[in-house]
Amino acid sequence: MTISVAETVALDIERKAIKHCARRNRLHSWLTWIYCGMFLMSFASFYAFWYTDTFSDYVLAQMKLRNGSRAFDWWQHPPIKIEYRIHLFNYTNVKEFEAGAARKLRVQELGPYVYRETKNRVNVVMHENDTVTFQEERSYEWIGGRPENDIVVMPNMPLLFVTAFVRDLSFTVRLVTNTVLSTLQERAFINETVGGFLWGYDTRLFHIAKPLIMLKRDIPFDKFGLLVTKNGVSKDRITMNTGSRNLDNLGIIERVNGIDNRKIWDDEKCDRIIGTDGSMFPPHLIKDPSKILYVYSQEMCRNLPFRFTEQVTTYGIPSLRYKFTPDAFNFSDTQNKCFCPKIDGSRVCPPAGLFNISACNYGSPLLSSFPHFYGADKSLLKQIDGLNPRQEDHESYVDIHPRIAVPMAGWSRLQMNLEVRRAIAVPFLGKLKDGMILPLIWMEIGVDEVPESIVEVLQSAHFTATNVEMALQWCSLIAMMLSLSALVTCLWKYRVQQDEIFRKKSSG
Structure with a gap:
């Protein structure tokens, strides 16, 4: 059975369309996983900075008396x-x-x-x-x-x-x-x-x-x-x-x-x-x-x-x-x-x-x-x-x-x-x-x-640390919201594309 030139061209176009859809599906799959990972990371940061003492514990850890640390030197020889x-x-x-x-x-x-x-x-x-x-x-x-x-x-x-x-x-x-x-x-x-x-x-x-x-x-x-x-x-x-x-x-x-x-x-x-x-x-x-x-x-x-x-x-x-x-x-x-x-x-x-x-x-x-x-x-x-x-x-x-x-x-x-x-x-x-x-x-x-140098350290331990903590909290919240939005958008677009392919197959 012979295949006309038109049918050959149609088959070629269909194959290319299928390959393109496959590539888009793989891209959407990768983006989905990337956005999912970003969301999970941002959610973990959000939880850590908003609901735990992670940052505060980090700041307080500088107070531990360890050989060679500034806290230890100041403790041994109070300024x-x-x-x-x-x-x-x-x-x-x-x-x-x-x-x-x-x-x-x-x-x-x-x-x-x-x-x-x-x-x-x-x-x-x-x-x-x-x-x-x-x-x-x-x-x-x-x-x-x-x-x-x-x-x-x-x-x-x-x-x-x-x-x-x-x-x-x-x-x-x-x-x-x-x-x-x-x-x-x-x-x-x-x-x-x-x-x-x-x-x-x-x-x-x-x-x-x-x-x-x-x-x-x-x-x-x-x-x-x-x-x-x-x-x-x-x-x-x-x-x-x-x-x-x-x-x-x-x-x-x-x-x-x-x-x-x-x-x-x-x-x-x-x-x-x-x-x-x-x-x-x-x-x-x-x-x-x-x-x-x-x-x-x-x-x-x-x-x-x-x-x-x-x-x-x-x-x-x-x-x-x-x-x-x-x-x-x-x-x-x-x-x-x-x-x-x-x-x-x-x-x-x-x-x-x-x-x-x-x-x-x-x-x-x-x-x-x-x-x-x-x-x-x-x-x-x-x-x-x-x-x-x-x-x-x-x-x-x-x-x-x-x-x-x-x-x-x-x-x-x-x-x-x-x-x-x-x-x-x-x-x-x-x-x-x-x-x-x-x-x-x-x-x-x-x-x-x-001494002014000590006052600066005390103020930094309050104001700077508080500002950094607030910045980390809000950045983690914004990152979580953006990554969640991107993930939802990616999943929505994937669903639209799948519906479009289904309609084309049904009409063909």
């Missing part, structure tokens, strides 16, 4: 210098009080005496379980305020320490102590320079007592001073979590001197070491305002609770303000009662607003409080004239970065007080009554000015 603004209570009517002409002692606040702290973390050892052990090295430089050579009248702390130490010892020991103190002609109050009182002054009583004290504890300094132990390398070795495995543990102190329980307060809960050293916090904690931030204080051997109070603006950044309130020194709260020292088997609590740190300081009669007894029992204000507690000047707070959970500003304000503990047969405390609380100094510890 921000802490200021100590120290206020002393000068006793102005000691002669009148001792003579019976004044019923109460009167104090005059002097200061501030401003010091800059330089802190480094030394003897650093990284461990395989993602913890780091270190010691803190501190030094202090006077940078302003009132001059250190101011002469002040202050309680004779070595005398009051010795009296408190021997009051429960045998009569023979107290008699020997009386003889020694008589020879030295010790008095209840002394005149001393501010620098000497804080950082060390010569006293014969301290030199005599030092060998006896060293039977129980090491004393690496040769002069007595209220803050002399702060200078130099701390004896405590702190083990802290680096956050490398779990950011939820970043900065958490694991152990002090190899133990996670200080065995100071004879109570498992109060002796347990939790919290950070205050230089950083686990970022997840600030997401829930009801969660408490804990700072472990080595000087007080306890965890200090900071509670969220309000949102503020710090260096142009919306930040979270947490406060350490006088409630922490309220021992009518059963949660705090375990911090009361045990005496003869039962706990003895100081008046509200005072925290007895004797157990943490080898029995020294020292107590902490807020400045001017802010938030404390009103009876404490009746013992001393010249005190004026004010919330705006005497409360403690810290402003936390809303993303990376590092302190940006804040002041810790605490006062050191001395409790009078008279001893029978040691009559050197004059008119001072047993149990009387004598304020010594109060300190503001914080940052007055942050």
Whole structure:
């Protein structure tokens, strides 16, 4: 059977049409798969940036303490210098009080005496379980305020320490102590320079007592001073979590001197070491305002609770303000009662607003409080004239970065007080009554000015990171919508072409 030229041409056209349709089908198939892949990728990005913490976790991962990282270098050698603004209570009517002409002692606040702290973390050892052990090295430089050579009248702390130490010892020991103190002609109050009182002054009583004290504890300094132990390398070795495995543990102190329980307060809960050293916090904690931030204080051997109070603006950044309130020194709260020292088997609590740190300081009669007894029992204000507690000047707070959970500003304000503990047969405390609380100094510890380079990093960690995160979120949303539209259009065109081919076959 012969095929005409027309039929041959028709068959050739039909074959070409079929090949063209096949090519178009393959193209549509490839485009369909490509658009499907793009949609799946954009949907995954959309889900990750909108419904998970992928980007935030990436930013926070830069906070992990790893050797060689900027975060580790800044942690080891902090670029921000802490200021100590120290206020002393000068006793102005000691002669009148001792003579019976004044019923109460009167104090005059002097200061501030401003010091800059330089802190480094030394003897650093990284461990395989993602913890780091270190010691803190501190030094202090006077940078302003009132001059250190101011002469002040202050309680004779070595005398009051010795009296408190021997009051429960045998009569023979107290008699020997009386003889020694008589020879030295010790008095209840002394005149001393501010620098000497804080950082060390010569006293014969301290030199005599030092060998006896060293039977129980090491004393690496040769002069007595209220803050002399702060200078130099701390004896405590702190083990802290680096956050490398779990950011939820970043900065958490694991152990002090190899133990996670200080065995100071004879109570498992109060002796347990939790919290950070205050230089950083686990970022997840600030997401829930009801969660408490804990700072472990080595000087007080306890965890200090900071509670969220309000949102503020710090260096142009919306930040979270947490406060350490006088409630922490309220021992009518059963949660705090375990911090009361045990005496003869039962706990003895100081008046509200005072925290007895004797157990943490080898029995020294020292107590902490807020400045001017802010938030404390009103009876404490009746013992001393010249005190004026004010919330705006005497409360403690810290402003936390809303993303990376590092302190940006804040002041810790605490006062050191001395409790009078008279001893029978040691009559050197004059008119001072047993149990009387004598304020010594109060300190503001914080940052007055942050270097511009640090402010830029803090602002970048908020504004830049937020803008990048928003850009990624919206780009992922737009990409998902465009890829979905392209996929739907491709499938629709394929369906139209298939319908057209079907019609042509049916009409042919």
